[in-house]
Amino acid sequence: MDEILGQVLRNAVWERLDMLAELANEADSPALISAARSELPRLTQGWRVMLSAHEPDERGDCPTCSTRWHRCKAPCSVWQVAxxxxxAGGLAHFQDSRRTRRLRRAAGPGVSAASSAAPPVPDQPRRVPTPPSGKHALVGGAGR
Known part of the structure; x- marks a missing residue:
């Protein structure tokens, strides 16, 4: 049951983000102003709640990302993405990401990060495709 609820929640969030992106790309000015006034406060509050859960503790670790066996130093990946x-407008990960630094260290001295790094990550994160059975996870997807 938790799996179904989780899928329903994820689908609802993805659909809301899709709707907002479509609105931003295709709506006229009055609709954009109205949406900005209603949605921006909700989005900023959501970011604040999420980031507050990832505030470093007294040791400088992220309490949400850390486990009993592995401590995650701040700033965690949630703060980095934020x-x-x-x-930084979505461009900071091209400049000097943790992966680039790790690849540079692994390659050794004298090798540039550009030559050892993987191809750049696209601006939009890849989404996990929704099940082909319909908009919602409960439509034909409960038995999976």
Whole structure:
């Protein structure tokens, strides 16, 4: 049952994000102003709630990302994504991501990060495709 509920919640969030992206790309000015006034406060509050759960503790670890066996130093990936998309305009991950730094260290001295790094990540994150059985997970997907 938790799996079904989780899928329903994920689908609802993806659909809402799709709707907002479509609105931003295709709506006229009055509709955009109306949407901005209603949606921006909700989106900023959602970011605030999520980021507050990832505030570093007294040791400088993220309490949400850390486990009993592995401590995750701040800033965690949630804070890094927030900075990339809210402050740096989605371009910060091209400049010097953790992966690029790790690849540079692994390649050794004298090898540039550009030559050892993987191809750039697209601006939009890849979505997991929704089940082909319909808009909602409960439509034909409960037995999976």
């Amino acid at each position: 900075h990339d998309h809210l402050v």
